[in-house]
Amino acid sequence: MFTTGELIERIRGGHFDAAFASLYCADAQGVTKQRARYIAAVEAFAELYGSAREVAVYSAPGRTEIGGNHTDHNNGIVMAAAVNLDIIAVVSQNEENVIRVKSKGFSAADTVDLADLAVHSNEQGRSSSLIRGVAARIKELGGQIGGFDAYTTSDVLRGSGLSSSAAFEVVIGAVLNGEYNNFRFTPVEIAQISQYAENVYFGKPSGLMDQTASSVGSAITIDFKDPQHPVVEEVAFDLSTYGLSLCITDTKGSHADLTDDYAAIRSEMESVAAFFGKKVLREVEEAEFFANIATVRAKTGDRAVLRAIHFFADCHRAEALRDAVRAGDIARFEKLIIDGGHSSFEYNQNAYSIKHPVEQGVALGVALSQHVLGDTGAWRLQGGGFAGTIQAFVPQEKLSQYISTMEQTFGADSCYVLSVRNYGAVKVEETL
Known part of the structure; x- marks a missing residue:
């Protein structure tokens, strides 16, 4: 873990270049673009929450559906792929049992008190409901939850069909999985947790394709015949x-x-x-x-x-x-x-x-x-x-x-x- 200043220096020094090249299928110009994007996100976090905090960065991609349009919610079969647009979250744990998420482009932060994990009808349709729902489901499944402060920025187009909401749910799940559960939940389980949050807390009856493609990555087929145990197959596709x-x-x-x-x-x-x-x-x-x-x-x-x-x-x-x-x-x-x-x-x-x-x-x-x-x-x-x-x-x-x-x-x-x-x-x- 690094403080915000240390992380910025490591990014500037090229220590993350290999990760950027892999995550974003990026050439030298693309790597330079991601350096600037990540530095700006860490600087924004520091301005909001303080520069002395130790931070980590999580990423969850958008997805494109290739086949199986609107079949997942009826336990069908889909083909989908993660794409090289994503949401990134700069994160630091706190001891307040509260999750705060400030997202670029939004004036107010979402604040969720983890002492209250009930469904709030007045939250439906808002990102705070997704945060609360993901945390509630992880706890219900026997996982650990805890507070963190985060700044997020996304180049997954909102309302575009690339599943910006799924990427948001998944990145919140990934943060709680990594920061408090030592990655005990599998990518498919994080997808299922995210779908639960969207269905029950957000109030949208989505299937499981978007979350699975974002959480698992690559080009995949998903058979949802048993939605509790979807069969995921990676497909090499260049x-x-x-x-x-x-x-x-x-x-x-x-x-x-x-x-x-x-x-x-x-x-x-x-x-x-x-x-x-x-x-x-x-x-x-x-x-x-x-x-x-x-x-x-x-x-x-x-x-x-x-x-x-x-x-x-x-x-x-x-x-x-x-x-x-x-x-x-x-x-x-x-x-x-x-x-x-x-x-x-x-x-x-x-x-x-x-x-x-x-x-x-x-x-x-x-x-x-x-x-x-x-x-x-x-x-x-x-x-x-x-x-x-x-x-x-x-x-x-x-x-x-x-x-x-x-x-x-x-x-x-x-x-x-x-x-x-x-x-x-x-x-x-x-x-x-």
């Missing part, structure tokens, strides 16, 4: 081998007013499962579902049926995407990506919100991607949908044109060229 770049474009829509839209997808899928006496769609036999569609639609409505069709097909696609990557069949991979995008748009119906029909940035981004890429590469909406980001796998020869088209439409710096990050949530010193 896009540069195929001359492709992963582009995420922020279409500038916000997820802030879309909780009801997300909840409707889950509840409608579960209404179809309930028709068959099951809790989630993964428990329903696909053949039985298709044999009874006429009766199901009369009970649940057509949109629920279409969303169930999407669920079954996208679970199969997630496995097929994994197999295509393992076989090096990039043409098959690209076709599956496009097919999944069509299914999300047409059946799952999360390309835009019916509450705001004139705002269709995601749909426009998908249309422009198809226009630029034609019969090369692949494109789709990703994540929760309705607003936020789209994903494209862009051939190098079209990369400049693609970026230009996206940024002319959605604004400067709206198109990010990302890499798959091979680390999940970490204490940064541990990657040295």
Whole structure:
């Protein structure tokens, strides 16, 4: 452990360069950028809490979904990858049994008294509820909790579909795991703790994909048939081998007013499962579902049926995407990506919100991607949908044109060229 001043000197002296290169898939210019970012974060911590404090730095990445759109919350199968955008937390333990988190860009700090771990209904939708929920769940599972002061800064776009909320939950879990539990909880357990906080304390009925991809890292498939013991498989995937770049474009829509839209997808899928006496769609036999569609639609409505069709097909696609990557069949991979995008748009119906029909940035981004890429590469909406980001796998020869088209439409710096990050949530010193 180092004081803030000592840590800054070590960062300036290059002691963290190898970690930065690994975590951010960074060249020399990227390493220099991370040095400045980390130094600024440590300086901000020192200004808030004092320069004599001993500190550690934790990081949790954002994620991009590759396949299995909105299948995780019904115990389906997904393919996802951590990306080289993250939230970092500069942290120092305190003896007050209070967690304070000041996040860059927010005027007030979140303060949670660990003597009170009950659900606070007036906290729902706020980051303080996530802090309280993570701490409560760790304690409930027999872990230790304690106070700390933290300053966080994130380049995971809020409301973008890269899961900034999951990265926040996971980094809080990682801090408590590292500072008070000697890393006794596995990455998957930290993901489950984070999901609990989001579901029960924050009030959002999310699945487990976002948290798992952030906590575990790398490119992974996750089978949620048994959500208490999800099966996680890492998949080696180097896009540069195929001359492709992963582009995420922020279409500038916000997820802030879309909780009801997300909840409707889950509840409608579960209404179809309930028709068959099951809790989630993964428990329903696909053949039985298709044999009874006429009766199901009369009970649940057509949109629920279409969303169930999407669920079954996208679970199969997630496995097929994994197999295509393992076989090096990039043409098959690209076709599956496009097919999944069509299914999300047409059946799952999360390309835009019916509450705001004139705002269709995601749909426009998908249309422009198809226009630029034609019969090369692949494109789709990703994540929760309705607003936020789209994903494209862009051939190098079209990369400049693609970026230009996206940024002319959605604004400067709206198109990010990302890499798959091979680390999940970490204490940064541990990657040295």
